[in-house]
Amino acid sequence: MFADRCKPVRATRPPVVLAAGRRQTGAMRDATVARLDYGYFVRPPDEAGPEPSPRPCLGYLVDHPEARLLVDTGMGTDPEVDAYYRLHRIELPDALARLGLRLDDVDAVANCHLHFDHCGGNPLLSGRPIFVQRVELEMATTTEGYTLPELVDAPGFRYEVLDGEAEVLPGVFVVPTPGHTPGHQSVVVRRRDGTVVVAGQSHETAMEYGTEVLARRAAGEDAHAMADLRLGPEWVARLQSFDPARVVFAHDRSVFEP
Numbered sequence: 001m002f003a004d005r006c007k008p009v010r011a012t013r014p015p016v017v018l019a020a021g022r023r024q025t026g027a028m029r030d031a032t033v034a035r036l037d038y039g040y041f042v043r044p045p046d047e048a049g050p051e052p053s054p055r056p057c058l059g060y061l062v063d064h065p066e067a068r069l070l071v072d073t074g075m076g077t078d079p080e081v082d083a084y085y086r087l088h089r090i091e092l093p094d095a096l097a098r099l100g101l102r103l104d105d106v107d108a109v110a111n112c113h114l115h116f117d118h119c120g121g122n123p124l125l126s127g128r129p130i131f132v133q134r135v136e137l138e139m140a141t142t143t144e145g146y147t148l149p150e151l152v153d154a155p156g157f158r159y160e161v162l163d164g165e166a167e168v169l170p171g172v173f174v175v176p177t178p179g180h181t182p183g184h185q186s187v188v189v190r191r192r193d194g195t196v197v198v199a200g201q202s203h204e205t206a207m208e209y210g211t212e213v214l215a216r217r218a219a220g221e222d223a224h225a226m227a228d229l230r231l232g233p234e235w236v237a238r239l240q241s242f243d244p245a246r247v248v249f250a251h252d253r254s255v256f257e258p
């Protein structure tokens with residue numbers, strides 16, 4: 001079911017519906033992307049600037065005709081971490097229930113990266129393939145303090161280790177988007193009425209992403225006058241090459257639309 005393929009393709013234009021999807025039948029079935037609410041935490045001042053900053057923790061369920069792929073599984077739990085971040089967790093089974101789904105309905109997992117707030121529910125999904133970049137898995141399993149160790153190494157875990165971009169389901173691509181972590185990855189979901197990019201924590205906010213997209217456009221239109229604009233990483237162009245109708249994020253409810 002899950003093959004390492006890479007076939008970049010152009011998408012059609014919006015509108016696209018970011019809505020919960022139940023399995024449908026018939027030839028016209030299209031993949032849907034639904035948001036899951038895993039709760040929130042508060043970044044303390046020394047991490048987020050002069051003031052504490054509450055952030056949502058969001059996941060996305062890709063309901064594809066061949067499989068349900070869950071992008072991020074919520075926040076792990078640890079007394080010290082919970083207190084430090086004033087964390088209010090919605091457990092994975094409860095988050096799924098809001099979409100009318102159970103743990104058994106999830107066929108595969110892709111974590112944008114393996115920090116504790118993105119793979120907290122992975123132990124509940126053991127046996128399911130977990131798509132991860134090799135460099136991310138190595139970091140998470142060898143670097144002290146990188147994540148909660150029990151979230152990345154437990155009996156029954158079944159990693160599908162990727163070295164770069166891969167088409168993991170027809171029209172569903174995992175694309176490396178390093179920066180926040182060396183092995184950060186995003187998930188691109190081609191849909192007939194518009195591609196959705198689940199960009200995870202590639203950017204903290206939709207506005208940051210949009211700023212880099214516009215900077216690239218401006219520099220392309222007038223390289224001389226716009227030479228001082230910060231373009232951001234090269235992979236922003238790769239994500240944009242899918243012509244996304246929507247780009248969604250792990251810690252921002254706002255959505256980038258071109």
Ligand SMILES: [Zn+2]
Pocket residue numbers: 115117118201250251
């Ligand atoms: Zn995060």
